[in-house]
Amino acid sequence: MYGASDPAAAERTAFRRAEKQYKRYKPAKLKGASRPALREAAVTSRRWLTSTRCLRPTGSCPPGSAGATAPGSTAPCSASWTGRRNYDVSLPHKKIPDALASLAKNMAIPAMPFGEEFKPEAAIVNYYGPSDMLGGHVDDMEADWTKPIVSISLGCKCIFLLGGKTRDEVPTAMFLRSGDIVLMAGEARERFHGVPRIFTESNQQEISALVSQLSGEDDCFILDYIKNSRININIRQVY
């Protein structure tokens, strides 16, 4: 579902229109911003889950490229960004690190039937540079959609659009910040979603928590990288 079979039709959808609108979104200054402009979204707060906020675009629109570029992904997932992504276990791939697998298991608990454990079988890593975006899609490669996707954000803040079961429904926009975890579960599992832009401006990145953990001698390269990037790791039960 990553590519649109009819590009002209895709252009006419509410999701595509929102992508274009939010690609150019400029956050209002927090001070003096009217309260409803930053409506709080209902997100539970856990150790790794910080609040997300619904957004409304402001009038101010710096020029932005509407071209879709694709962040990269890890094996065992083969990606054709004009078409579908597919799992291909014959591709070289590494074991998911134990700490990451156990974090995913814990985070998935609220979306799992009582007594059932989430099996972290694949992790897709998306790297977003300053002008990258991930177009609206539904993740449909997994056999059992009743199992959640645990999606972790690191680095620069982004806008995440969560739409409906068709591209015609107007999506809800949220900020995702470094450390946020989204559980795509239940109904959300069947909904279009995407990332129209990330924020690399120094006053908008909101990466201070991450930066404070990168004070080692060898961390300067990671620090340089993360100031202009967002990394999303999403962990899935495939079978």
Ligand SMILES: O=C(O)CCC(=O)C(=O)O
């Ligand atoms: O980058 C994100 O937050 C979303 C990634 C995503 O939806 C995907 O990889 O399928």
Ligand SMILES: [Fe+2]
């Ligand atoms: Fe997705």
